[in-house]
Amino acid sequence: MPTDPDHRPTTDARTSEEEPRVRFEDVHKKFGRTTVLEDLNFVVGRGERVTLIGPSGSGKTTILRLLMTLETLTGGYIWVDGDPLTHDRRDGKRVELRPKQVAQVRKRIGMVFQQFNLFPNMTVLQNIVEAPVHVLGQSREQAAENALSLLEKVGLRERADAHPTELSGGQQQRVAIARALAMDPEILLLDEVTSALDPELVGDVLNVLKDVAASTDITMLIVTHEMQFARDVSNRVMMFDGGRVLEEAPPEQLFSNPQHERTQKFLEAVV
Amino acid sequence: MTEFFSDLGTALPRLLGEGLRDTLLSFLGGAVLMVIVAVVLGVAMHQGPRWLRVVARVVVEFFRGTSLVVQLFFLFYVLPNLTGLGSLGGTWTAILALGLNYGAYGAEVVRGSLNAVPAGQWETATALSMPWATKMRRIIWPQAWALMLPGFNNLMVMLVKGTAVVGLVLLNDLTFESEQVRREVGTWPAFLAALLIYFVIAWVVSLALRALEARAQRRLGLGDFEVRKARQDADQVMAGGVPDDQDGR
Structure with missing residues (x-):
């Protein structure tokens, strides 16, 4: 796997001894009669930043x-660090895990949504502190201290006591990023995090994410239409169509020299 | 004319004695039970496993679909025989019947309000790995609460007036007392006095709930849309309907 000099070296899970961060094995997803994902297999190594691209309806968001x-x-x-997420294989049978077991593995994963989804009944600080206190059992002081340093990181420390409705969309999304990071996830899922923003607010959010990418080793799965961002942050891009991986490559390779005609057309349409 | 006012002057204090006491007792007891029943059944209908949803739905439909008066009689006359225990007494019978009946309507308000909390809020709570109880208590309930208050406001006002039937289980409430006073002062002053008192109670109750509503909405910074939607749902429930599902959740 070619390495990008701008990024810290990443583990290529396919050759590594240790379990990959994420492994999809023969994943199927149907909504009613519509099959969205079919026999999907892929792995994401520790610390990898993978961008999923493809036309709408191709199943990218469903994967997240x-x-x-x-x-x-x-x-x-789906395996996370080799642990089953929702279903396990026991004696060759597929067994659904209990909610408590699911919760254990899920704690390693955080997500930022397109619509920010800040809790409207809480201030900015409370939004960030809530889960670390109630889920991780941190003390309020400890959680608040951590939250303030995260707010510093996303450039909103002075808005800690503001109400979500007092913030712009871009600011709300930066709070949502801080909120996800406060749970100290190993894996961060970014689902079209700039799609609901006014164009002039997109840059701030992307800069925060680039900063997170550069300063941590969190594994990231990214669904975005911002191709420049994908190029800057990710070390692998996967092109989806019809619930399958059409092709995958490091961003500079895939963007400049796509192998599939479908990928070429898609890239022409979005860039 | 002066005689009319002096008759009204005689009727009012009489009604404000025992009559007011039994009416308020039925109302307050009924209101507390109504909220409890509404929350338990409403949450069960929205969040429970399938079997529990069915059970809650059947209970709700039973109490919404049968007459309050018959329920009162049933609890007062039939239940003691069925259980072999003594009578509940008029006050408890009234509170139980009112609470269950109005609680069944309230359950629909609670379910509709939970349903109106945007899917993204539920999903984000899951994404932060919050256990169910934390998610409900800290995230969902405060938002649903603001949405269910207009519905509860309606129900509470209806409940005030609904207490007028408790005379049937031998309580001396406002309606019963006004019937008594009528014999001394005539129909006009007696029933006018009763109307005025019901109106004032309902008005105070409504004001109190409006204040709660305003506070809850300020806390959320809710937009006009959600408020209007909540009021619409409330009216729909009052008309016997089921509020539309917004987010399919």
Whole structure:
């Protein structure tokens, strides 16, 4: 796997001894009668930043939602660090895990949504502190201290006591990023995080994410239409169509020299 | 004319005695039970496993679909025989019947409000790995609460007036007392006095709930749309309907 000099070296899971961060094995997803994903297999190594691109309806967002357990698998397995996420294989049989077991593995995963989804009944600081206190059992002081340093990182420390409705969309999304990071995830899922923003607010959010990418070793799965951002942050781009991986390559290779005609057309349409 | 006012002057204090006491007791007891029943059944209908949803739905439809008066009689006359225990007494019977009946309507308000909390809020709570109880208590309930208050406001006002039937289980409430006073002062002053008192109670109750509503909405910074939608849902429930599902959740 070619390495990009701008990024810290990443583990190529396919050759590594250790378990990959994420492994999709024969994943199936149907909504009613519509098959969205079919026999999907791929791995994401530790610290990798993978961007998923493809036309709408190609199943990119479904992949993130399956990882976040917001959707239920209709077939196959998802493994996180080798641990089963929602279904395990026991004696060759596919067994659904209990909610408590699912919660254990899910804690390693965080997500930022297109619509920010800040809790409207809380201030900015409370939004960030809530889960670390109630889920990780941190003390309020400890959680608040951590939250303030995260707000510093996203450039909103002075807005800690503001109400979400007092913030612009871009500011809300930066708070949502801080909120996800406060849970100290190993994997961060970014689902079209700039799609609901006014164009002039997109830059701030992307800069925050680039900063996170550069200063941590969090594994990232990114669904975005910002191709420049994908180029800057990711070390692999996967092109989806019809629920399958059409091709994958490092961004500079895939963007400048796409192998499939379908990918060429898609890139012409979005760039 | 002066006689009319002096008759009204006689009727009002009489009604404000025992009559007011039994009416308020039925209302307050009924209101507390109504909220409890509404929350338990409403949450069960929205969040429970399938079997629990069915059970809650059947209970709701039963109490919404049968007459309050018959329920009162049933609890007062039939239940003691069925259970072999003594009578509940008029006050408890009234509170139980009112609470269950109005609670069944309230359950629909609660379910509709939970349903109106945007899907993204539920999903984000899941994405932060919050256990169910934390998610409900800290994230969903405060938002649903603001949406269910207009519906509860309606129900509470209806409940105030609904207490007028408790005379049937031998309580001396406002309606019963006004019937008594009528014999001394005539129909006009007696029933006018009763109307005025019901109106004032309903008005105070409504004001109190409006204040709660305003506070809850300020806390959320809710937009006009959600407020209008909540009021619409409330009216729909009052008309016997089921509020539309917004987010399919």
